[in-house]
Amino acid sequence: MTGGAGxxxxxxxxxxxPERLLDGNLARNLYAHDGSIVTGDCGMVALPETTExxxxxxxxxxxxxVEVTPRGSGTGLAGGAVPLEGGLVISLARMRxxxxxxxxxxxxxxxxxxxxxxxxxxxxxxxxxxAPDPSSQAACSIGGNVGTNAGGPHCLAYGVTVxxxxxxxxxxPDGQVVVLGGxxxxxxxxxxxxxxxxxxxxxxxxTRVLLRLTPLPPDVRTMLLDFMTVAEASAxxxxxxxxxxxxxxxxxxxxxxxxxxxxxxxxxxxxDAAALLLVEVDGTRAEVDTATGIVEAVAHRHGVRTVRVxxxxxxxxxxxxxxxxxxxAVARVRPSYYLHDCVxxxxxxxxxxxxxxxxxxxxxVICLNVFHAGDGNLHPIIALDRSDPDETERAMRxxxxxxxxxxxxxxxxxxxxxxxxxKREYMPLVFDSGDLEAQACVRRAFDPDGRMNPGKVLPTGxxxxxxxxxxxxxxxxxxx
Amino acid sequence: xDLAPTTRDELAAMLQEASAHGRVLDIRGGGLHSRxxxxxxxDDTILTRGLSRVVDYVPDDMTITVEGGVTIAEILxxxxxxxxxxxxxxxxPTATVGGVLAAxxxxxxxxxxxxxxxxxxxxVVATGDGRIIKGGGRTVKTVTGYDLPRLLTGSLGTxxxxxxxxxxxxxxxxxxxxxxxxxxDGDMLAIAHGVLAxxxxxAAVILTPGAAHVCLTGVPDDMxxxxxxxxxxxxxxxxxxxxxxxxxxxxxxxxxxxxLSLEARPFEAWLGTGICHVIAHDAADVTAVRDLATSHxxxxxxxxGDDALRADPFGPVPAGADIMRHLRxxxxxxxxxxxxRFAAAAPVPA
Numbered sequence: 026m027t028g029g030a031g032x033x034x035x036x037x038x039x040x041x042x043p044e045r046l047l048d049g050n051l052a053r054n055l056y057a058h059d060g061s062i063v064t065g066d067c068g069m070v071a072l073p074e075t076t077e078x079x080x081x082x083x084x085x086x087x088x089x090x091v092e093v094t095p096r097g098s099g100t101g102l103a104g105g106a107v108p109l110e111g112g113l114v115i116s117l118a119r120m121r122x123x124x125x126x127x128x129x130x131x132x133x134x135x136x137x138x139x140x141x142x143x144x145x146x147x148x149x150x151x152x153x154x155x156a157p158d159p160s161s162q163a164a165c166s167i168g169g170n171v172g173t174n175a176g177g178p179h180c181l182a183y184g185v186t187v188x189x190x191x192x193x194x195x196x197x198p199d200g201q202v203v204v205l206g207g208x209x210x211x212x213x214x215x216x217x218x219x220x221x222x223x224x225x226x227x228x229x230x231x232t233r234v235l236l237r238l239t240p241l242p243p244d245v246r247t248m249l250l251d252f253m254t255v256a257e258a259s260a261x262x263x264x265x266x267x268x269x270x271x272x273x274x275x276x277x278x279x280x281x282x283x284x285x286x287x288x289x290x291x292x293x294x295x296x297d298a299a300a301l302l303l304v305e306v307d308g309t310r311a312e313v314d315t316a317t318g319i320v321e322a323v324a325h326r327h328g329v330r331t332v333r334v335x336x337x338x339x340x341x342x343x344x345x346x347x348x349x350x351x352x353x354a355v356a357r358v359r360p361s362y363y364l365h366d367c368v369x370x371x372x373x374x375x376x377x378x379x380x381x382x383x384x385x386x387x388x389x390v391i392c393l394n395v396f397h398a399g400d401g402n403l404h405p406i407i408a409l410d411r412s413d414p415d416e417t418e419r420a421m422r423x424x425x426x427x428x429x430x431x432x433x434x435x436x437x438x439x440x441x442x443x444x445x446x447x448k449r450e451y452m453p454l455v456f457d458s459g460d461l462e463a464q465a466c467v468r469r470a471f472d473p474d475g476r477m478n479p480g481k482v483l484p485t486g487x488x489x490x491x492x493x494x495x496x497x498x499x500x501x502x503x504x505x
Numbered sequence: 506x507d508l509a510p511t512t513r514d515e516l517a518a519m520l521q522e523a524s525a526h527g528r529v530l531d532i533r534g535g536g537l538h539s540r541x542x543x544x545x546x547x548d549d550t551i552l553t554r555g556l557s558r559v560v561d562y563v564p565d566d567m568t569i570t571v572e573g574g575v576t577i578a579e580i581l582x583x584x585x586x587x588x589x590x591x592x593x594x595x596x597x598p599t600a601t602v603g604g605v606l607a608a609x610x611x612x613x614x615x616x617x618x619x620x621x622x623x624x625x626x627x628x629v630v631a632t633g634d635g636r637i638i639k640g641g642g643r644t645v646k647t648v649t650g651y652d653l654p655r656l657l658t659g660s661l662g663t664x665x666x667x668x669x670x671x672x673x674x675x676x677x678x679x680x681x682x683x684x685x686x687x688x689x690d691g692d693m694l695a696i697a698h699g700v701l702a703x704x705x706x707x708a709a710v711i712l713t714p715g716a717a718h719v720c721l722t723g724v725p726d727d728m729x730x731x732x733x734x735x736x737x738x739x740x741x742x743x744x745x746x747x748x749x750x751x752x753x754x755x756x757x758x759x760x761x762x763x764x765l766s767l768e769a770r771p772f773e774a775w776l777g778t779g780i781c782h783v784i785a786h787d788a789a790d791v792t793a794v795r796d797l798a799t800s801h802x803x804x805x806x807x808x809x810g811d812d813a814l815r816a817d818p819f820g821p822v823p824a825g826a827d828i829m830r831h832l833r834x835x836x837x838x839x840x841x842x843x844x845x846r847f848a849a850a851a852p853v854p855a
Binding site: 127129130131173174176180184185187188203204205207208209210211212213214215216217219220222223224240243263266267269270271308309311312315368369370371372397400401402435436437438439440441442443444452455456457459460461463464466467468469470471473482483489499500502503504505 | 543545563564565566567568588609611619620622623632636637638639640642643644645646647648649650651652653655656658659660663664675676677679704705706723724726727750752753754755756778779780798802803804806819820822823824825826828829830831832833835836840844845846847848849850
């Protein structure tokens with residue numbers, strides 16, 4: 026450890042105590058990973074419990090010139106929480122307090138370490154829920170969700186994290202604390218809140234989040250549709266939405282995935298079908314009845330084999346369990362997996378599913394598909410054994426080709442997992458150097474020294490350039 | 506002088522020229538939202554209506570890509586035949602996409618459909634020094650890079666000229682109906698409260714002096730008049746020399762409405778959202794309305810008015826103003842785009 030960092034460790038230990046400043050080998054190895062396959066290099070880990078402690082940690086790191094990587098639960102799949110060059114990891118896992126629910130304004134302030142699912146569970150008795158519901162919601166934290174602008178099945182109708190974050194408290198790279206947004210809508214000035222959400226920890230550390238809570242729908246219906254071809258299922262997805270129905274969720278699972286899931290969830294998934302659609306509609310009873318009728322009619326026009334409507338909450342929960350535990354079920358096939366979360370325009374679903382099939386067959390890898398079909402957000406999961414270098418190599422090659430196929434069809438790199446380390450070198454596929462330079466300028470406006478989560482989001486070598494090095498002269502009395 | 510580019514390259518050249526010579530520019534689309542921020546004197550005005558192409562529309566993807574000078578009427582003409590709409594936008598047919606986004610003007614159905622910033626997927630902007638920058642992505646969901654679309658939305662022309670926007674559009678609801686009731690404010694608030702607490706997610710619950718207006722969207726069977734209301738129409742926006750937009754926590758809006766009624770100020774309050782538009786005749790009105798907003802943990806900005814009304818258009822300097830200034834310097838290094846618009850009467854912190 027270099028002198029500056031060593032000195033910082035001593036100061037942080039004095040602040041937090043030895044049990045909340047970890048720099049032993051075990052911790053450093055542990056925190057050099059997240060849910061992705063990226064391995065980094067962690068210098069030390071701080072576990073603050075209050076905003077003030079985070080601010081002090083940040084001020085100390087600023088004084089020492091040490092890089093900082095914020096971390097939530099570490100479930101991210103793009104390497105966003107992996108420190109790359111030593112430095113300080115600030116884990117928000119101990120900041121798990123939830124404020125009093127403001128029922129009149131339907132919102133609640135929470136600390137970033139609060140788990141996603143715990144929010145909905147805590148407000149259910151008030152008839153409310155927190156709408157973004159990533160599959161990892163039992164493990165992932167609100168802070169991490171804010172970092173990646175997380176999604177989930179129900180984002181099709183309800184929107185992603187940024188649409189549910191009314192305000193946030195940000196500890197800036199120099200330790201200053203600022204509150205952006207709040208209960209009152211549309212504050213004057215630029216929407217900095219909107220920029221912080223999805224910035225993957227590169228603009229500061231979020232220490233409190235004001236979440237918008239959404240009323241539970243008065244009625245909900247969940248359907249499982251099965252098809253003998255992926256093309257029919259894909260066409261059904263497109264046709265449902267073309268009919269003017271935006272379901273609350275519209276998920277697809279292919280046969281490989283259904284087989285793996287059914288083995289341990291026992292949800293009665295038809296494992297001989299080529300593709301399953303999980304469709305949920307909600308609203309008033311009349312809205313639900315109407316939407317259900319349309320979904321069934323469309324599905325029959327496109328060759329659905331059976332339509333199973335969940336009879337009760339228990340069956341509905343079982344179907345959702347099958348969907349949300351899918352990633353874990355991959356372990357029954359191979360010990361590890363590798364995936365991208367590209368998005369394609371919904372009208373290109375049939376083509377991309379065919380392309381994924383061809384690519385994975387050519388590379389001789391096992392691919393399981395389970396994804397947010399309604400918004401075109403793919404999750405082709407390539408099962409692999411990382412102790413097999415040849416298989417790992419083929420999996421990487423297949424992943425690369427899938428990304429390029431998505432972009433060629435007018436898609437984008439990530440729908441909800443973020444860019445992290447994993448996809449940063451793909452950024453030039455969707456942005457030119459001027460676009461990336463502008464993004465680097467946005468980042469620098471928050472973090473002039475470039476110490477926040479370096480090496481993430483933007484490809485190596487991207488700089489803000491010479492523009493705007495000095496602040497533009499603004500007329501007297503103006504703030505922008 | 507008016508400058509009327511018809512292509513992004515022409516626009517970029519004009520901006521480079523203006524930056525090189527330090528010529529101050531105003532930007533104008535439909536001209537509906539131009540009277541915002543502190544007044545300034547431009548050397549030239551960029552008219553964006555010449556950027557008028559519908560670039561791409563895939564009905565089944567429910568996305569449309571248009572140039573910044575395209576009007577709301579033109580968008581509706583393109584998508585209406587497919588029974589699609591842009592429900593987050595205001596209803597002004599002559600407003601341009603660029604203007605609506607730059608001023609972050611949301612429509613009356615915000616309660617159900619959300620604010621306009623949620624509908625912008627990809628943006629192409631010409632910076633003050635004439636660079637063409639793209640941010641976001643054309644798919645309905647993306648977290649690919651920093652959120653330039655949200656940064657540009659509401660930037661009032663100070664970061665760049667919106668050249669092109671990809672919008673998420675939505676199906677036209679199968680049914681839509683406005684309901685109205687008239688009476689004293691206490692009764693109207695009670696009716697509104699009942700609708701907000703009901704099972705239906707209303708698209709709009711709006712109070713104006715002596716009236717309540719509710720918009721329901723959904724399926725025909727649900728188009729039932731809420732208790733105390735009858736089929737009616739959308740409210741007529743209050744008219745006056747100036748308009749102040751208040752933003753308060755939604756639960757504070759009933760108290761704000763009662764206060765405005767006592768003072769006999771014309772208003773349009775969007776219950777459930779915390780937004781309220783209030784007519785202002787002079788600077789004293791602006792101050793009074795802002796004080797009312799502040800006393801309810803909110804804020805108030807002048808969204809329309811002559812120069813005198815816009816002496817202090819935003820109130821106190823918001824948190825993070827230095828970050829905003831850094832952003833401005835990167836996107837408009839010569840400081841030629843609408844300088845002075847984001848002004849505060851109070852001293853500005855360094």
